[in-house]
Amino acid sequence: MSLLNSTAPLSELDARARDIFRHVVETYLETGEPVGSRTVSKSGVHLSPASIRNTMQDLAHLGLLSAPHTSSGRLPTHQGLRLFVDGLLEIGDLPEDDKRDIEARLTGRGQTFDQALHEASNILSGLAGGAGIVMTPAFEAGVRHVEFVALGPDQALAVLVYADGRVENRLMALQAGMTPSVLIEASNYLNTHLRGRTLSEARASLKAELEAEKRRLDEAAATLIETGLAVWSGGDAGQRALIVRGRANLLGAGQSAEDLERVRSLFEDLEQKEELIDLLDDVAGAQGVRIFIGAESKLFSLSGSAVIAAPYMVQQPKTGAARVVGAIGVIGPARLNYARIIPLVDYTARILGRLID
Template sequence: RFPTESGLRLFVDGMMEVSDPSSQDREAIESELQSTDESVATLLDRVGSALSGVTQGASLVLAPKHDAAVRHIEFISLAADRAMVVLVFEDGHVENRLFSPPPGQTASSFREAANFLNAALAGHTLSELGDVFQREIQQHRQKLNELARDLVESGTVIWENEGTDYERLIVRGRSNLLAGSAEDEDLERIRSLFDDLERKRDIAEFLELTDAGEGVRIFIGSENKLFSLSGSSLVVSPYMNSDRRIIGAIGVIGPTRLNYGRIVPIVDYTAQLVGQLFTDRGQQ
């Protein structure tokens, strides 16, 4: 008979033996962080895949928010009903967002909108743009013609949500959750967990709560309200930048019968490696 959740909690808190990750596990994760010419997003995606492969669970990686100051903003018309706003940051990072512009836009209105935003918003971070924009548009509304004003207001909706929590979440290894799950009860649990994993916004917001402190946290079954119906466990650890500021999280999801003694040090080690990546690159 498998232990109850309370029995597992007693074991994890008082009797679990934790050892260092094996050299094979360490190498599998380290190998994904060796490249110096790939984007952080690509490396985090590969780390998530490696972590799910090593643990045979589903991995969660919450990427950092990009909060460098904006250097330049540009609107590009792609079609009558399609446009792109380009954000160039002071650290060289570039982000593109597609959106549907208001009807009737011209090359002139695109230029005017971009000029207005560059004068008003350059030097501010994404998290500051919302408040700064509202202030600037109220003070200088009359300086823009109607077409440019409509474009400015529609374009800013796109980047005000840029970097939202659910967009920062990487989930890999869902198929691992099906391994060895032949019983109807187990398959129903997996179906429930797959549904839970689609709720990326809720998961990301939950992972943000790990910012409350350093170290690995273990949520067993119903202790984690997000996955309580699926009877799953989550092992999660935040990772930090060079200033020791928590900027994201790494986690593994699996059945409550997880090998916690093995998974905990792997998650901890991966979080340390990812933190070192940001320290070495001098980001965030």
């Protein structure tokens, strides 16, 4: 994951500048201290400290190095670290011992996938020296049962039971006017008509029914409008209402009274389905993704920190294409051991993808 976009491409650096820049960054990553020209000259760069110092000043003008104090050495900026990771970092393969340890800890007998996610967080925290984070996958399976529990005037808990037996609780914000009775009616309707469908499929089905009923409403209202007994109010289609004139005349006209009752019923159906669609949108956007912190450090701000993340993916059964279902990563100081952590995160992500498959 990018720290910051670099202000200078690697192509702008000649061989001498690249060599000095690489030595400065590698020394900083190892020690965490500002790096002076004499330190660089002793690390294998066969140039005088004055020549090295001039080059380091040029690198500072490019935004790749900075000096915390006038008399101290130089530190790589976030832009400099980004450039180093992208173009100069040599990343080897993860040692076989680490691979075996990761696989054994994630694929232990009798371990659930949730337990494997927690273990992945602990692995990254322990081996990487940073805070391990794991985002659980957002599943899109058929819903067997749904229930809404009102927690207050503007908040509810959606309990989703999926066809594969998983149970998921989502804390969701409620739109104005969504009463507990509306939530109960919504639960009953969805459990009766939309069982086995995913949330997105349920929404699409309701949307199609909504459009069909709007057409039926227009047809039912047409007769009343033609006879002069009703007229559409102004405003857009979503907000308009049917204004009925001469209600007394309807008492003696059986067909007109039936048409009016049909229009009233269709209005109620439309309102109910629109509420259901809004509710499904609220569920889909609710807090269903969790983050596990595998280290004790509390990172309230990412300022001055680095994030190394990788997605874990599954293969689509029909197309074979990979689909991202979650992500894992490490948060730590900018002075992370990138050469070790990058292959560590990558391999752990691949094992999690295999577990889901």
